Amino acid sequence: MARPLSGLARREARWAYVFLLPWLLGLVIFQAGPMVASLVLSLTDYDLISSPRFVGLGNYAEMLEDPTVATAIGNTAFYTVLHVPLALVVSLALALMLNRVTGRAAGFFRTAFYLPSMTPYVAVGVLFLFLLNGQAGLVNQFLGLFGVDGPQWTTDPAWVKPGVVLMSLWNLGSTTIILFAALRNVPRDLYEAAMIDGAGPWQRFRSVTLPMISSALFFVVIINTIAALQMFDQVYTMFFGNQTAQNSYGDAALFYVVYLFQQGFQFLHMGYASALAWLLFAIIAVITVVQVKVGNRLVYYEAEPPGGTR
């Protein structure tokens, strides 16, 4: 049973709600309202121009028979499974490096590591079309230095998604900063105690660092998974941004949201696009619930949540 809140906690909670209010208003007006509208529209045949026509669960039934939905889910899942662990490992490595830099250089490196995240996604997409080009791109030129004949990252269906994963590592600034902040919060005395007990660097990392930043790791796994499942901007720019691009790459990079967008705005199947949006919402919800269930067993929370029963 929850403990009653103290007077201070009640005041803090009230202020918390005041500060949350603008966001909550935004959520209701700009997110919840349109989401309800899209739920209704997912039950209709709607081409944006004429009035919606109620079709019940017809759009959802159509999704089951649409092979492209399976292709899009497969592409997105492939990307997510590769991207999330890789992003986590690389971000953590970068954060650990940043954590070792002290003095004046620290500010410079923190800025430099975050800077790529400031690049607009569309620009990143265009940039990587050049970098990943199999004939003239810098990535393959670099591989060539080691005698590796690089693949056709942008045109070979087998290599398009790995190429997109490679590109996704450009935008790790936010994840790195979150993990870096968590690393800064690990108490020094824990390391000192571990060293006195004879723990080496790996043991300190394994038994002190990882548990102490596990809540931050858990958080970035969840947000990166959601972002990966929603991947759109860079891929659309690279492979679907204009008619020539749409003519050329097939469905190797047809990610789920790209297909949703095509159905809505290219073929004017807004009802179907809305149903696709809700399927993705359901998929993300299920994956997040599973992650939370698993995460609660693995994550160490330093402070008990107020009124918590853990």
Added chain:
Amino acid sequence: MVVLSGALAAVLAVAACGGVGSGSGAPPGGGAALTTMGFGFPDEIATTRADAFKKAHPEVKLTVNQGQFDEQAFLSAVASGNPPDVVYLDRQLIGTYAARGAIQPLDDCVAKEGIPMSDFYPAAQQQVKLNGKWYAVPEFYTSIILLVNDKAAKEAGADPKSIDTSDWDALAALAKRMNKVSGGKIRRFGFYPKLPEFLPLWAKANGADLLSADGRTSRLDDPKVAEALGYAQGLLKDQGGWTRLKAFTDTFDYFGEKNPIAEDQIGMMLTEQFLVTSLASTSPDAKITVLPFKDRQGNPVTMVGGNGWAVPKGAKHPDVACQWIKTMTSADTWIAAAKARAAKRAQEGRPYPGTFTANAKADQAIFSQIVKPSGHKPYDDATTTILGVQEKGFVVPQSPAAAEFRTAWIDAATRVMQGRQDAKAALSQAHQEAVKALQAAAG
């Protein structure tokens, strides 16, 4: 996703409430204003014609939202009841938009303004008509020709002028000889057949159409289409494979001074004629030969394309839009624009191969009175060739499921090029997708 679905739903919600055409304060055509979408002012061809409109209608406040046509922006604008007055878009999109009611029939506009639709080339007329109604007025007229890099042809032991695309075996052999690969990299693409987008042309050359003349029946399962696709795919395979060739063509700077002809990156290619027009400006001394693409019986054949002007549903100033359309596409305005271009090119000392409009009457005047021999023989000959093939132009018939039908065959050809399916299986799948889309669109 949450953000995107939110934005999407917001558009839908507004659309559901607002209603198309609502909020129109001005009487139809009464407000002296005009907003365009999908059009810009890249050169004197555009500015001269827009100036002609401004001069004829000084009372109209003209707002040109520069930038290429964007489906999402357009549909959102139409759905929210705040569309532009006139939109400039690829004629291939007309069928889908007309069938869905996103653009208005222009029959009243054509009658009221006296737009002489018969002045336009028949193939262009076909592209802007659906179910007997005009939905757009055609603007440029692009046709496909064979562009040959003379250096590559000579190195392959061929006389550029004698290259004949009707003999497919000889063509494949020549493509291989023109192709250059070294160190695992493509150095020159021997013959670029421009798949998947030119599949209708390859099919036509083999005596087949992708779609019935009435735009209702898919012919993608015609074995001749599969044969054409299989042949064109074979060309790619013999020259290094699509994935490498595509990566190579992605590095081309088609419209710059380091274009694929100047850089010797292309042996020969099928291309819209506007690449030749561009080369005349960027590489006036290029050694090129422009030939008609011939079908297997030896007859010239070309596929026609281009943009058109349409009036969206709910446009607040449809009458002004109609006046704009008339001005932008009339023979007189085209002639004025061509004169401006010719003068500019003469000043620069570069050849002017002509401006190829969809208005046959305008073309007649432009090519008899304005375009003169430039002294750059390859370009002078190119003009003759392009004019010669224009009358042979065909289009994929307009259809209420034009966008879906196009996606079906484009994707099929891409699967074949990527080696994921053979031509027959890919086209069989595309045929099924097309039949479904055409049936759905027919209601």
